[in-house]
Amino acid sequence: MKGEKKLKDFKTLTITPGMLRELTVISKTEAGLPLYVKKSEDFREVAFAELNFWSLPVCKDSRLGLIPGNLIEKARIEITNKIDLEQFHNTPRPNMDWRKVPEDLIYKFLIYHEVGHNLCGTHPVDFIIMAGRGEITWEEYRIAIAVHEIWADKYAWQKLFPKKRVPTKWASPQFRQRVDNFMKKHSALFSKPHQKVEPLPIDDWAMVPLEHVKNGIPFVTEN
Numbered sequence: 001m002k003g004e005k006k007l008k009d010f011k012t013l014t015i016t017p018g019m020l021r022e023l024t025v026i027s028k029t030e031a032g033l034p035l036y037v038k039k040s041e042d043f044r045e046v047a048f049a050e051l052n053f054w055s056l057p058v059c060k061d062s063r064l065g066l067i068p069g070n071l072i073e074k075a076r077i078e079i080t081n082k083i084d085l086e087q088f089h090n091t092p093r094p095n096m097d098w099r100k101v102p103e104d105l106i107y108k109f110l111i112y113h114e115v116g117h118n119l120c121g122t123h124p125v126d127f128i129i130m131a132g133r134g135e136i137t138w139e140e141y142r143i144a145i146a147v148h149e150i151w152a153d154k155y156a157w158q159k160l161f162p163k164k165r166v167p168t169k170w171a172s173p174q175f176r177q178r179v180d181n182f183m184k185k186h187s188a189l190f191s192k193p194h195q196k197v198e199p200l201p202i203d204d205w206a207m208v209p210l211e212h213v214k215n216g217i218p219f220v221t222e223n
C-alpha cells in the first residue's frame with residue numbers, strides 16, 4: 001500500500017550454518033574462543049556481537065555430551081542470529097561509518113571486531129578499575145571505552161580490507177579533540193603487546209558451548 005512501509009522493506013540478515021562454520025574458525029583460531037549464537041532479542045541492549053569474558057560451560061567434544069571431564073569453562077564470543085540492517089547502519093559509532101561495511105561481510109566484520117577487542121590487550125573492566133582508583137577520571141574512562149571501540153572497528157576493517165583506509169566518520173569535532181587529548185596522555189594503555197592467543201581445535205564437534213549441545217543453535221528459519 002502506498003505510504004506504508006511493508007515488512008519486506010526492512011532487510012534482515014541471518015546467520016546460516018555455512019557462515020557459522022566460517023565464523024567459528026575465525027573465533028577459535030584468532031581469538032582462541034568458542035563462538036556462541038544468541039537470539040537477537042536476548043542481547044541486553046541493541047548489540048550484534050559481544051565478547052563475553054565470564055567463564056561459561058563448553059563441551060570439549062559435543063558428541064560425548066555431559067560425561068565427566070568433558071565440560072570446561074571459557075570466555076566466548078557471542079553473535080546474533082539475525083541483524084536488522086537498518087539498525088546496524090544506524091548504530092552510533094565513535095569514528096567509523098558502519099554503512100561502508102558491505103552487506104555480505106557484516107557478520108565477518110562483527111567477528112573480527114570482537115577478536116580485536118580480545119587482542120587489544122586491555123579490557124573495558126581495566127578502565128573501571130583505573131577510574132575507581134583515581135588513575136583516570138570518569139570522563140577519561142568514557143573516552144577509553146570509545147577508544148577501545150575505535151581500536152576494534154579499525155582492526156576489523158583492516159582484516160577485511162588491508163589496503164583500504166578506514167571509512168572514518170567522527171561523532172563531532174569536539175569528541176575527536178577529546179580522543180586526541182586522551183591519547184596524548186594515555187596512549188600507553190593501547191600499546192601493550194597483544195593478548196597471547198592459544199587457538200582451539202576447529203572441528204565442528206570441538207569446544208561447543210553447552211547450550212548449543214543441549215538446545216541446538218537458534219538459526220532463523222523464517223523472517
Ligand SMILES: [Zn+2]
Nearest residue numbers: 113117149152
Ligand atoms: Zn565493540
